[in-house]
Amino acid sequence: MPETPMPLWEVFIRSRSGSPHKHAGSVHAPDATMALQAARDVYTRRGESVSVWVMPSSAITASDPADKDELFEPTGTKIYRHPTFYEVPDEVGHM
């Protein structure tokens, strides 16, 4: 049992070359080096990854759930911002 809680780290993994890192979850670790190892051990066991990032969870500034109406509600009526009126040719591939 750790006497003081270990810092929390957010883990991002890239599943293949060219695709962006995606949030995979979080790990506890005493420092960045160990966090990277823990992330590798916990989140890449099934060959999911070609690259791993970790960052301190405390470095994230998150929006307040109470603000969700003013932040996100106004976009609901602006469907013209969605690029769904175009047909993407197959050759374009992964977008």
Add this chain to the structure above:
Amino acid sequence: MKSGICETVLAPSKDSTSALFAGLVGLADDALVLGHRLSEWSNLAPLLEEDIALSNLALDLIGQARLLYAYAGEIEDKGRDEDDLAYLRDEHAYANLLLVEQPNGDFAATMARQLLYAAFMHPYYQALQTSADARLAEIAAKAVKEMAYHVRHAAEWVIRLGDGTEESHARAAAALEELWPYTGELFEMDAGEQALAGQQIAVDRAAIRPAWNATITRVLTEATLKRPADRWMQTGGRAGRHSEHLGPMLAEMQVLRRAHPDATW
């Protein structure tokens, strides 16, 4: 080899076949016994992350053992497969190093044991990749990447334990003192293994010492831990003379297979 026609692995002599079998089984026993030891941490590790990490290390080693046993069984040519070799041999037929059968102790002892073993096996498999035996070279090419991570993981923990709190330092230092007499066996070779090394099939274990020393010194220095003095070294594992710890471990590991021969699932 006396024959001038097929002088390599095409027609191995009886001696070199049994030496290769013994060498493979020794390596496989090291990997399986240590892998089983690490698996004993399952659900007991200090952190969930480390629980998974230790299982990963265990599975690397058990995977290496399977490849080595399978090849040993083929070399022996008596119909024994990897499971027969792992589950149906008694303690005295096991040829693993005494180091790997030592109990897990506390977390510091497990990490110290892992470092002492992996710091040897990483350069060992590196060298084995150029073995004249293609199958061995293939196994080594897979294992070398795994052992590189074992060195990294164990080293980072030993550094943090040594350079951590007063208690973690004391525990890491005690573990090193306790395990040090088992490190001499890493470099031992019998006549059979020496002959295989002469044919570039096996690796000269003495030649691994500089790399092992360099890793151990680097890690212990950063960990502010004193390298224990070389003194009288334990020996006997390769010849089947084990400490009191292996028997109970094998009994637990083998009970299912022995109670239900040839059971499948």
